[in-house]
Amino acid sequence: MPVCVGGCGDCDGGGVVALRVAFVGAGRMGTPVCGRFVSAGHAVTVFDVRPEREGAVRSLGAGWARSAVEAAAGAEVLVSVLPGPREAEAALEDAVFGVLAPGAVWIDMTSNAPAVGAVLRERAGAHGVDVLEAPLGGSPDDAGRGCVRLFVGGSCEVLKRCRPLLEAVTSADRISLVGGPGAGYITKLLVNLLWFGQAVATAEALLLGRRAGIDLAVLRDVLAGSAAGSDFIRRDLSALFAGDYLPSYGLDRIRDQLEVITGEARDLGSPHGVADAVLDVHRRALERFGPVDGELLAVALLEEWAGTLLRP
Known part of the structure; x- marks a missing residue:
């Protein structure tokens, strides 16, 4: 070239x-x-x-x-x-x-x-x-x-x-x-694993906070400025609070990518218990909603299980 x-x-x-x-x-x-x-x-x-x-x-x-x-x-x-x-x-x-x-x-x-x-x-x-x-x-x-x-x-x-x-x-x-070869693919999959993991963990925390009587908007602001703050909380949570499950990527594709990275962890002998849990929630979301677009549909599944929506 x-x-x-x-x-x-x-x-x-x-x-x-x-x-x-x-x-x-x-x-x-x-x-x-x-x-x-x-x-x-x-x-x-x-x-x-x-x-x-x-x-x-x-x-x-x-x-x-x-x-x-x-x-x-x-x-x-x-x-x-x-x-x-x-x-x-x-x-x-x-x-x-x-x-x-x-x-x-x-x-x-x-x-x-x-x-x-x-x-x-x-x-x-x-x-x-x-x-x-x-x-x-x-x-x-x-x-x-x-x-x-x-x-x-x-x-x-x-x-x-x-x-x-x-x-x-x-x-x-x-x-x-x-x-070298392979490192770019692995890095992208790790970024996705962590983002989807943060989405699920944040949703669980917010649902628990709501059950405990804490206002979601207040809780979001406190979390964003704390040691638990993340780009997901500071940037992406507003979409979820507005009822937007980010329909820019297919749930089946998300499942596929999470399966690849957990498979890599198994092959390399690296711990993957948390990754398995993130994958399990997304597999269940795929069973519930089908192969539709929505990067935050695993959160929608958690909302269903909790019987409430994450809306301030």
Whole structure:
């Protein structure tokens, strides 16, 4: 993948080369990320298994391909933003890597499973394609504004080559190299485990506080300024108090991710009792509500069990 430091005539004037980017996955996160690449001056060709996404993609100024192989043909960078490991393994077949340009890089922004990532990394490596995993942290709105977090796993050298492209998606201080292959995926899953765990633990505490007669608004403010304070309490609790269960991600996907990280803990011989409890609540929520969108539906289940809503 070419890198420019300015003065070449092929760049945008700021030292960033306009690249041919193959983009696989135009969902809620992928679409705004794609738009960021187009706005940065890159030539982006998109494939998604849903043909109805073509209009939204073309409205961004990106091209549309009928297959991942067609999108990847001659591209210098392949970017994937897929719903999960199953979709990544299915979409990124061997032929996709085989048609990329010499010296190409694959950047996987999927919240992928490390085991699936290893399989795909081997496919890419067989064709001389370098790999950088950079799963996204944040919401679709964050992606559109260019303020997501990237949890990067891979080599420093590959990250250095890819930084100009990644900085179209977010600021330099939000790109974190956390380790070698697999480390980016694990870090993203750990972030999700802790966030969902905080949501469940906070909801239990608030329900208990309400039963004890404490005003929820007062309790929230006290907790936010205490040693128990967290970003969840300070930032996300207001949505819950307003009856918003954050329908930006599927409950079945949440269950899948929690299963992957608890499986990693078992395989590595690391304690995972709390993680198991968080997973159990989300499995029960999935049984109760089905595979619908709602990042806080486990809290809705706790509210049902308590017979009350968390509303000040």
